[in-house]
Amino acid sequence: KQEVTQIPAALSVPEGENLVLNCSFTDSAIYNLQWFRQDPGKGLTSLLLIQSSQREQTSGRLNASLDKSSGRSTLYIAASQPGDSATYLCAVEVRNSGTYKYIFGTGTRLKVLA
Amino acid sequence: GAVVSQHPSWVICKSGTSVKIECRSLDFQATTMFWYRQFPKQSLMLMATSNEGSKATYEQGVEKDKFLINHASLTLSTLTVTSAHPEDSSFYICSANTGTGGEKLFFGSGTQLSVL
Numbered sequence: 001k002q003e004v005t006q007i008p009a010a011l012s013v014p015e016g017e018n019l020v021l022n023c024s025f026t027d028s029a030i031y032n033l034q035w036f037r038q039d040p041g042k043g044l045t046s047l048l049l050i051q052s053s054q055r056e057q058t059s060g061r062l063n064a065s066l067d068k069s070s071g072r073s074t075l076y077i078a079a080s081q082p083g084d085s086a087t088y089l090c091a092v093e094v095r096n097s098g099t100y101k102y103i104f105g106t107g108t109r110l111k112v113l114a
Numbered sequence: 115g116a117v118v119s120q121h122p123s124w125v126i127c128k129s130g131t132s133v134k135i136e137c138r139s140l141d142f143q144a145t146t147m148f149w150y151r152q153f154p155k156q157s158l159m160l161m162a163t164s165n166e167g168s169k170a171t172y173e174q175g176v177e178k179d180k181f182l183i184n185h186a187s188l189t190l191s192t193l194t195v196t197s198a199h200p201e202d203s204s205f206y207i208c209s210a211n212t213g214t215g216g217e218k219l220f221f222g223s224g225t226q227l228s229v230l
Contacts, residue, residue, distance in 0.1 A: 031216055032216055034218065034219060036219075036221075041205075041224070041226065042223055042224060043118075043120070043207055043209075043221035043222050043223040043224045044158075044207070044209070044219075044221040045221070046218040046219060046220065046221075049217070049218050051216065089157060089158070091158075091219070093216065099163065099171065100146075101148065101160055101163055102148065102160070102209075102219060103160070104150075104157045104158040104159075104160075105157060106156075106157045107156075107157050109155070
C-alpha cells in the first residue's frame with residue numbers, strides 16, 4: 001500500500017530564507033508527483049507537476065525534484081515571503097487495472113514571518 | 115488554468131438530514147472526478163473516484179450507501195451525505211481532470227459540513 005509522508009510537519013521561518021520541504025513515498029511505481037498549496041479553509045492549488053520520467057520542474061521561486069528510485073521529492077522555495085505561508089501537500093499518482101488515483105502526503109504547514 | 119466550482123462552501127444541518135454537494139468543471143470536460151475528506155490539520159483522504167456515466171469506485175472503509183456519488187455529466191458530480199451525523203462533520207473537497215491521468219489536478223474550494 002502506497003504511503004506518502006512529508007517532513008517537517010510544520011515550519012516557521014523568517015522572511016527571505018530558502019526552504020526545502022520533503023516528500024517521501026513507499027512504492028516507487030508512481031506515474032507522476034504533484035505539489036500543491038492549500039490556504040486555510042480552501043481548496044488546493046497545483047504548483048508543480050513532475051512526470052515519472054522527469055527529474056525536476058521549476059516555476060518562479062519554486063523548484064521541485066523527483067528521485068523515483070529512492071522514493072523522494074523535494075520542494076525548494078527560494079527567498080520565502082509571508083505570502084508563501086500555507087500548507088504544502090505532495091501527491092503521487094498511482095495506477096491499477098486501468099484506473100488511477102492520487103495519494104496525498106501528510107502536509108507541511110509553513111509560516112513565513114515578516 | 116481550469117476552474118472547478120464547488121457548492122456550497124459551507125453547510126450546517128441537523129442530524130439525520132441529507133446534504134448534497136456539487137462539483138462542476140466550468141471550462142473543461144471532467145471525465146473523472148475525485149472526492150476527498152479532510153479533517154482539521156490533516157491530509158486529504160480519498161473517498162471515491164467518480165467516472166462520468168458509471169458507478170463510483172469507493173475506497174476501502176467508505177460507506178457507499180452513506181456517501182452517494184453521482185457523475186451524470188462531463189461537468190457535474192455530486193456527493194450526497196445521507197442521514198448525516200455529527201461524525202460526518204468535515205471538510206469535503208472535489209477535484210477533477212480530463213480523465214486520462216498524468217495531468218494536473220484542479221480542485222474545488224471545498225465544503226465545510228457541520229452536523230449538529
